[in-house]
Amino acid sequence: MTDDVFDLIGAGIGPFNLSLAAQFDAVPAVSVRFFDRRPAFDWHPGMMLPGVEMQTSILKDLVTATNPTSPWSFIAYLVRHKRFYQFINAEYEAVPRREFADYLGWVARGLSSLSFGVGVETVEAKDRLFSVMTSKGRSCARNLSVGVGKGASVPDWALALPKSLAFHSSEAAHRLGSVKARRVAVIGGGQSGAEIVDALLDLGTVDKVEWISRRPNFEPLDATPFTNELFTPGYMDRFHELPEELRLLHTKRQLLASDGVSASTLKKLYRRFYELRVAAEAGADNPLTLRPFRDVVGLERNGASVQLTMRNGFDRSSETVDADLIVLATGYRYVMPDFLAPLKERIAFNSLQEPVLRKDFSLEWDGPCENRIFLLNAGRHSHGIAEPQLSLAAWRSAVIANAVIGSNFFDLDQLDPVILWNETLPAMGFATPYGEAAE
Ligand SMILES: Cc1cc2nc3c(=O)[nH]c(=O)nc-3n(C[C@H](O)[C@H](O)[C@H](O)COP(=O)(O)OP(=O)(O)OC[C@H]3O[C@@H](n4cnc5c(N)ncnc54)[C@H](O)[C@@H]3O)c2cc1C
Structure with a gap:
C-alpha cells in the first residue's frame, strides 16, 4: 500500500502540528496528512486539573498571527459557539485551559487532513521521498513535520x-x-x-x-512587556543567528520568562x-x-x-x-522519536545531542534539500524560549508552510523589534562583539 504521496506528512497532532494543519487548510494546492496515535485530540489530559489557566493570550492561537481571516481562530470558535459576548464579559486575566483545549479539539474535529488512532512507526528516506510506516499502513511524502511533544x-x-x-x-x-x-x-x-x-x-x-x-x-x-519581546519573530530571528554557546547561555538566563x-x-x-x-x-x-x-x-x-x-x-x-x-513536577525534555532512528546517522546534532535546526525549523541532514524534516517543540536552544510555547506557533507554521510551498504565501515581514538587540555588522574586517575579527 504505497499509493499516497503527500507534500507533507505530520507525525503527532498536538497544538503545534494542529496549527500547521490549520494554516495548510488555507492552501488548497498542497496535500498534507497528519497522524496521531491517540483515538481523538486531547491536550495534556494528565494536567487538566480543576481551575487551571492558560499562560498565553488567546490571540496567540493556532492561526491568527499570520492568517487573521482563518476560520480556525479562537475568535471564530467563540462566535461559532455563540459565546463571543459572554467571553468578553467574563474579563479573564487568564483563559481557563479547559476552554482553550475545547477550542483545539473543535479545530481538530473540523480539519479533514487529520487521522487519529494512527501511530507513526518508522520513517525511511528513499527515491527523494520519505516512506512513513504507520500502524495503519504506509504513506509517502516529500516533507515531514515531527510534532510528537516531549518526554x-x-x-x-x-x-x-x-x-x-x-x-x-x-x-x-x-x-x-x-x-x-x-x-x-x-x-x-x-x-x-x-x-x-x-x-x-x-x-x-x-x-x-x-x-x-x-x-x-x-x-x-515574567510576562512584562520587554520580556515578552523574547516571544516575537524578530527576536527569534536574531537569536537563531547567534553561536550555540551564546544561545545556551541566554536560554538559561531567561528561565523565568518561560517556566x-x-x-x-x-x-x-x-x-x-x-x-x-x-x-x-x-x-x-x-x-x-x-x-x-x-x-x-x-x-x-x-x-x-x-x-x-x-x-x-x-x-x-x-x-x-x-x-x-x-x-x-520536574518538567519535560527533548527525546528523539524512535521512528527517526533509521535516519539518525544522517542528522546533525548540537552539543546537547539535539538535532541542529535551520531557521525554517527543518533539521540539518544529508538528504536532498527538497526533502525537509521540520521539528516542532525541539528548538529551545536553536530558536529560543518561545519555540516550545504557543506564542509563536502560528508564525512558525506559516514559516514552514512557505518553505513547503516555495513562496511567500503567508506574509511574514515584520517591523524591527522595539529593542536593538544587536547591530548588523558589515561582512569584512570589523571586530565582532566577542572581540574576534569577522571573516
Ligand atoms: C500542562 C501544560 C500546560 C501548558 N500550557 C501552556 C500555555 O498556557 N501556553 C503556552 O504557550 N504553552 C503551554 N504549554 C507548552 C506547550 O504549548 C505544550 O506542551 C504543547 O502541548 C506542545 O505541543 P506539541 O504539539 O509539541 O506536543 P503535545 O501536545 O505533547 O502533542 C504531541 C502529540 O503527538 C502524539 N504522538 C507522539 N508520538 C507519536 C507517534 N509515534 N505517532 C503518532 N502520534 C504520536 C501524541 O499522542 C500527542 O497527541 C503547556 C505545557 C504543559 C505540559
Whole structure:
C-alpha cells in the first residue's frame, strides 16, 4: 500500500502540528496528512486539573498571527459557539485551559487532513521521498513535520521508584483522585508543581504536603512587556543567528520568562497558605510546608515510604523529608522519536545531542534539500524560549508552510523589534562583539 504521496506528512497532532494543519487548510494546492496515535485530540489530559489557566493570550492561537481571516481562530470558535459576548464579559486575566483545549479539539474535529488512532512507526528516506510506516499502513511524502511533544523528565534518584510511590505530573489528573498517601512531596517549583499542590490541598485528605523546589523561591513567570519581546519573530530571528554557546547561555538566563509560575496561581497559593496559618492558630494542623532552594540529592526506601535528602541552598545545610508519595513536577525534555532512528546517522546534532535546526525549523541532514524534516517543540536552544510555547506557533507554521510551498504565501515581514538587540555588522574586517575579527 504505497499509493499516497503527500507534500507533507505530520507525525503527532498536538497544538503545534494542529496549527500547521490549520494554516495548510488555507492552501488548497498542497496535500498534507497528519497522524496521531491517540483515538481523538486531547491536550495534556494528565494536567487538566480543576481551575487551571492558560499562560498565553488567546490571540496567540493556532492561526491568527499570520492568517487573521482563518476560520480556525479562537475568535471564530467563540462566535461559532455563540459565546463571543459572554467571553468578553467574563474579563479573564487568564483563559481557563479547559476552554482553550475545547477550542483545539473543535479545530481538530473540523480539519479533514487529520487521522487519529494512527501511530507513526518508522520513517525511511528513499527515491527523494520519505516512506512513513504507520500502524495503519504506509504513506509517502516529500516533507515531514515531527510534532510528537516531549518526554517526561525524571531525576535519576526517582528512576527506580514503583508507580505506587511516585508519578510524573503528566499523569496527575489520572492519579490524584485515588491518592491515599498521608504525606506527599511535590518536587518542582514551576506551574505544574503549583497546580498540583493546589489540587492536593483540595483533596482534603492529605495530612502533609511538602512543596520542594530547587529554585531560590517560588518565582513568577515574567510576562512584562520587554520580556515578552523574547516571544516575537524578530527576536527569534536574531537569536537563531547567534553561536550555540551564546544561545545556551541566554536560554538559561531567561528561565523565568518561560517556566515561572503565573502570578495569579502564586497569589492563590499564598492566600491559601495564609488561611491555613490562620486556621492553625485556632488549633487545625497546617498541611503545607514550603521548601524552595532545596535540591533533592538522594532517596532512601523505607518500606512503603521514602526519605528524601535535600541540600538547602539558603544556608547550605542538609535536610530530610519523609513521604508516602512523590509527585515529580520536574518538567519535560527533548527525546528523539524512535521512528527517526533509521535516519539518525544522517542528522546533525548540537552539543546537547539535539538535532541542529535551520531557521525554517527543518533539521540539518544529508538528504536532498527538497526533502525537509521540520521539528516542532525541539528548538529551545536553536530558536529560543518561545519555540516550545504557543506564542509563536502560528508564525512558525506559516514559516514552514512557505518553505513547503516555495513562496511567500503567508506574509511574514515584520517591523524591527522595539529593542536593538544587536547591530548588523558589515561582512569584512570589523571586530565582532566577542572581540574576534569577522571573516
Ligand atoms: C500542562 C501544560 C500546560 C501548558 N500550557 C501552556 C500555555 O498556557 N501556553 C503556552 O504557550 N504553552 C503551554 N504549554 C507548552 C506547550 O504549548 C505544550 O506542551 C504543547 O502541548 C506542545 O505541543 P506539541 O504539539 O509539541 O506536543 P503535545 O501536545 O505533547 O502533542 C504531541 C502529540 O503527538 C502524539 N504522538 C507522539 N508520538 C507519536 C507517534 N509515534 N505517532 C503518532 N502520534 C504520536 C501524541 O499522542 C500527542 O497527541 C503547556 C505545557 C504543559 C505540559
